[in-house]
Amino acid sequence: MTKSHTPIPFIDLKAQQRVIRPQVDRAIQRVLDHGRYGFGPECEEFEQALSKFTGVQYVLGCSNGTDALTMLLIDLGVGPGDAVFVPAFTYIATAEVVALRGATPVFVDVDVDTFNMDAADLKKAIKVAQEKELKLAGVISVDLFGQPADHDAIAAVAKNHDMWVISDAAQSCGALYKGKSTLQFGLAATTSFFPAKPLGAYGDGGAIFVHDDKLKRRLENIRVHGHGVNPASIESLGLTGRLDTIQAAILLEKLKIFPAEIENRQKSADIYNEALSKVVHVPHISEERTSVWAQYTVRVKHAKQRDVLQDHLTGLGIPTAIYYKRPLHVQRVYRYGLLDRCLENTDQLSDTVISLPIHGYLRESVQNQIIDGVLGFFKK
Ligand SMILES: Cc1ncc(COP(=O)(O)O)c(C=O)c1O
Known part of the structure; x- marks a missing residue:
């Protein structure tokens, strides 16, 4: 807990x-x-x-x-x-x-x-x-x-x-x-x-x-x-x-308070980036773009590590989500859209991504708890 x-x-x-x-x-x-x-x-x-x-x-x-x-x-x-x-x-x-x-x-x-x-x-x-x-x-x-x-x-x-x-x-x-x-x-x-x-x-x-x-x-x-x-x-x-x-x-x-929320999301993303970049691949925002951080999604080395990290965080009461664990081209109803091609990056991402909590009201103390949870996993 x-x-x-x-x-x-x-x-x-x-x-x-x-x-x-x-x-x-x-x-x-x-x-x-x-x-x-x-x-x-x-x-x-x-x-x-x-x-x-x-x-x-x-x-x-x-x-x-x-x-x-x-x-x-x-x-x-x-x-x-x-x-x-x-x-x-x-x-x-x-x-x-x-x-x-x-x-x-x-x-x-x-x-x-x-x-x-x-x-x-x-x-x-x-x-x-x-x-x-x-x-x-x-x-x-x-x-x-x-x-x-x-x-x-x-x-x-x-x-x-x-x-x-x-x-x-x-x-x-x-x-x-x-x-x-x-x-x-x-x-x-x-x-x-x-x-x-x-x-x-x-x-x-x-x-x-x-x-x-x-x-x-x-x-x-x-x-x-x-x-x-x-x-x-x-x-x-x-x-x-x-x-x-x-x-x-x-x-x-909601639109009236949205700009302030976007700023808060950016601040939270900056804090995550700073704290986690040594242990996971933090999100990369390309030049001349800003994100609204609908998700804060990091990448780890492989599927097993991702799943164990998720269990570890769940055990600490830290919710996570995996978007998207089974990409569309591997779903039975959509497989025809692959046109027999190979989508290596999508396959790799679906094995290695994990999203951490982010929103416009993430308190520093709560974010520190989440960061400690992630860092603690990699210290083991
Ligand atoms: C990329 C993308 N497209 C379309 C939709 C569909 O939006 P809605 O759920 O409002 O139908 C979503 C919603 O989750 C989405 O993330």
Whole structure:
């Protein structure tokens, strides 16, 4: 057990709630009073606040980060025979949306230091997809654990093959690439407000970020069963893709404290980096990028060491997580997207990564406990 006998949370949403509870209570009360639970005024207000925060002109709040991707793929007409290139080392949703459209999610290896899509391997995957006579449709990049992908390098490869790019920024809202929000990249970008995300709701939520007003209008239709605000005229396929008003009201309050939380996450990451770099591979953030530290993920030597370290920390009451222990290309339902290739870095990472607690409210004393736990393991 820990010295304090207080369980250490992996993400401390209660500490955050203590800071904003009165504001959140009032915000929910306002929604209950006006009673517009779908598309209430808070929805538009939140979209405008996000537009200001990210510098992207058009923002559409929506039901979650998965639907955000799906709505874009519906608009792009992605379907059977299409190859959509996705990193193999990501959360399942990135590939799932492609597979659900009947297209092939073609898995691309990642850079071992940044955990993000490797543009050089993207070129190799494209070549193999062409040999297999798949139609090159697009790329979905992911900013894993809060660090931006190499957006310029990915865009250059995609452009050479006349493919679109969607930036799946579910984990990176608030991060910057060359001074710009990750939501600015690609034909469109998406994010998630799942409660555990850096900017999280108290339920599901997501958003789509676009630069073109025609695309925005089509997505508004798709977001409500293809008819948008006019049920008499169904323009396309669609889904129940709204962000509900209560979540928008909560997120408006959370967005106000988000910049300070990002700073705190960075401070915690700096402390971890300093304390742990001699015993594990600490995360590498490439030049001209900032991370929002959705996860603080280190690498150890091999799977056995990782699993014993995790048991050791669990024994000390220190929670950890492994994202992602079995990458997508080895999962039975997704194996076809490997195109018989070998993704060595993804395989290596899935054996050696382990994530430590990080959030905007990590007290120094608690972080020291975690650091002592890790250092103690390597002293043995
Ligand atoms: C990289 C990535 N893409 C997509 C999603 C899907 O977001 P949601 O859970 O809001 O559907 C997530 C969420 O965990 C994610 O991490």
